[in-house]
Amino acid sequence: MRILVVEDDKDVAGFVVKGLREAGHTVEHADNGRDGLFLAASENFDAIILDRMLPGGIDGLRLLETLRAQDNVTPVVFLSALSQVDDRVKGLKAGGDDYLTKPFAFAELLARVEALTRRGKTDGPTTKLAVGDLEIDLLARGVKRSGQKIDLQPREFRLLEYLMRHAGQVVTRTMLLEGVWDYHFDPQTNVIDVHISRLRQKIDKPFEIPLLHTVRNAGYMLRSEDV
Amino acid sequence: MTITEPVKPKRVRRRAKPLIRSAGIRLALVYAAVFGLSAFALAVSLWYSTVGLLQRQVEVAIRNDATALGDHLTVGGVPSLALAIRDRLANNVDGDAIYLLIDPLGNHIVGNLDRWPQGLTQTETWYELPVTRQGVNSIALLRAYTVVGGDQLLVGRDVRARAELRHVLQDGLLWAMGMMAVLGLIGALVIRSLFRRMIREISTTTRAISRGDLARRVPQTGDGDEFDELAQIINDMLERITRLMDGVREVSNSIAHDLRTPITRARTRLEDASLHANTTQELKAAIEQATDDLDGIVAVFQALLRIAEIEAGARRSAFAKIDLTPLLIDIDELYHAVAEENGLYLKTTIAEKLPLLGDRQLIQQAVTNLLDNALKFSPQGSYIRFTAQIESGVIEIIVADNGPGIPEEDRSRATERFYRAESARHTAGSGLGLSLVAAVAQLHSGTLTLADNRPGVRAILSLPTQTV
Incomplete structure (x- = not known):
């Protein structure tokens, strides 16, 4: 760029x-x-x-x-x-x-x-996003991985959507706080880490290849290995 | 940091101001002028309505007389006219009617005037002239008419009595005017001294304050009048200024003392690394740690600035009508997971509608601070109660934990900047969290109360729904 x-x-x-x-x-x-x-x-x-x-x-x-x-x-x-x-x-x-x-x-x-x-x-009217075998339907609010349906809380869905929209890029904790929760300050507690780990439990744990990676000293990144 | 020299109190005696520059004098002059003008207008109207009325009455009488005599002339000629005049003089009751008929040569035919008055030259015109009647000097209002054949008729009324009345009235009015002027002046002086006395309190107080005695306040009389109100407003303003100055002083003290520690730590780490690190690895680790230390310092700075910003009231412009319920539910959702992760139970009860005029972001931050504290100090397996309710126009957001709590004697100091209870010294944190919550509460005209939860802390953030 x-x-x-x-x-x-x-x-x-x-x-x-x-x-x-x-x-x-x-x-x-x-x-x-x-x-x-x-x-x-x-x-x-x-x-x-x-x-x-x-x-x-x-x-x-x-x-x-x-x-x-x-x-x-x-x-x-x-x-x-x-x-x-x-x-x-x-x-x-x-x-x-x-x-x-x-x-x-x-x-x-x-x-x-x-x-x-x-x-x-990607400002166009996207209705579906996919990273590797993980795909989400923004209209139906549905999440699937390898064809398997995953249930997410509304906030977890928004967290995942944000990560998917920035797939392949590092997303910092403050970006998530601002983008997903609309908080413009840093809580002292590691709230984001907890929510990421919960999301990871649902979308990564049952599967072989992890998609949601932690980037040291920076934040998180959603990426499939082959990208 | 530069410290400005305290301004030397002005010892110079205040010079006498030009009189017109004194608001008291100006006010008094305006008062006197208005009073004098209205008195003058009153006198003038009085004068015209009395003197003018009398004058008109006499004129009408003279005209009527002249018309009646004219009728006699038309019917019976000059002899009839003379007869009528004689008749009238004989029947003249008040004795102030004046008639004189002369022939073209100026000889007296009939009448009670000895001779034609001097200065009366034109007919059909009003004259007010001195006349001599039976040897007595007087003043008369006169009007001359031409009679057929060159004779001239003079009809008039003795107006000496009226003239005297006029003089009396004139003198009276002049006296009254004089009195009014004096009274106006006295009134003006009284107003001026009242005015002076009322502002003296304010000016002595403000002068004392500008010399540095910030504790002074304007005394209030308690009458609830305008000056009392002004005194109240000034006192409120002084209160606020004092609070802000205390805040600034506190912040600078805090920076001087409490930031020294982390800065020292970072500096030591870097110096130690530059002197003793043997491998690149060690050096890198030290630098990374120092960077973290610096980030911590920046966070403290940021928090201090934010508290100062809130306390200055600058954020009130961002106030809007908000419903706290969804906002608090969001926070609950955010922290619920965290509580579970830490082996704690977060019990939440949030009322269905919590309308507030306030700053969304600040409330968010205040509530998350309270929850952060509760999470930090709660022992494993304990409960945290997060409640939001509304009662008689006051929203109460309560976060209660079963942690070590704050000792009674420290509770009032817990919201001070950088204050950390003995028991909290070993935990992470800057000691600014509750200061921020207290500042947010104050901005919303609310309060933060820390109560004993037996055991633990029960933090109650009370926010009135109708803030001014």
Whole structure:
């Protein structure tokens, strides 16, 4: 994927660029708002990682608003030290697709960027999702593995649906909290781990090949071995 | 952290302000002006209605007289007119009627005036002139008419009495005006001093506060008047400012003391690794641990900032009408599994409808904090009761566990930032959970009560449904 990083802090930018390249992406970097806007508007990117406070007269919000005004729909992840709830709301209102506050773990950023780019592609009216021999029917709310019916609680179904929509990608605990439970804070208890392990009991335990994997220091990933 | 110098109290004597800059004086002047103008308007209308009425009455009498005499003239000519005048003079009861008929040469034909008054030159015009009647000086209202043949008739009334009345009235009104001016001025001064006295309390208090004496409050009279209300509002404001300042002070103290420990830990770990780590493996492990430590510090920061944000009341703009029932059922579902996993029993009772004007996310976070605590401190196999009910307009969310509980003497301090009971020192956590719950309760005009559950803690989050 081609990713644009607009970030003025040299260390942070260097770290992010390096990490993204290691993950196999092509990365462009701009260290001020003006260059960032120029690059974002003139070239095609699959995602933009955008700092909010930028030198060069154009801050992150202005940059994004200008971009969206030109009907550019490239997914944007804000990466900002502004951490209040209002700041987040402002960022999303301006057209941001996700908002991550500094300091951040690189795994979290990578997972969110990759999740965004996938979201852009599968926005069509999907009614069925499948990973390996696991398939779910979004209309009938049914789950099957190897043709065998699996009963899930409504919330377990939504958890699985989220994982299926991001199959092959790392999904972090905070992404699950936000995406499945709509919680924008981290409970102290490992609630997500418990629910994942319950889901695993139902979809993986009775079968030979596990689909739901734990990714160390990052989160979870649903993937069939052959992918 | 920079500490700003306390502002030196201004010892300079307050300069006398230009009088017009004093609101008291302005108010007093306006009062005096309004009072004076209304008094003046009253006097003027009084003047016109009395003096004007008398004048009109005399004019009508003179006109009627002249018309009647004109009739005599038409019927019997000048002799008849003279006769009529004589007749009238003889029967003149009040003695103030004035007649004079002269021939074209100015000779007296008949009448009670000795001669034609000076200055009366035009006919059919009102004159008010001094006249001499039988040697007595007086003032008369006069009107002259031309009679056929060049004779001239003068009809009038002695108005000395009326003029005197007018003078009396005029003097009276002038006196009254003077009195009014004095009274207005006195009234103005009284208003000014009242005004001064009322704001003096407020100004002395606020001045003391701006010099740093934050404990001062505006005394209230208890009359419930506007100034009392203002005093109340100012006191509330001061209360809030004090609370916020305490909060800020507490946070900075907390940061100074309680964050030092984890920061020291992270720093030591890194330094230790750089000095003593022999293998890349060891180095990596140390760095990873230090990163975790830093994440912990960030989490504490985040929690502190969030509490500060809530306490500042900034989140009240996000208030909306919500039903807590589905929200709490969601939380129950989330934690039910966790409780089971930890060998605990979560007993939940949630009322069917729990309407609240509030912040969804904050309530979520507060309730999950309470459950996190209960889970953390409950011994295996014990019960946690999670209840939500509504009673006379107050929603009560209760989380009761059978853990070690909080000792009586520590209970009131449990919601302080970073406070951790002796028995909780060895468990994970930052000591901010209950502070956040308390802050959320306060934002919703509610309370957080920690009671004894014999054994354990019974945390009661009370939220009034109608928050202002």
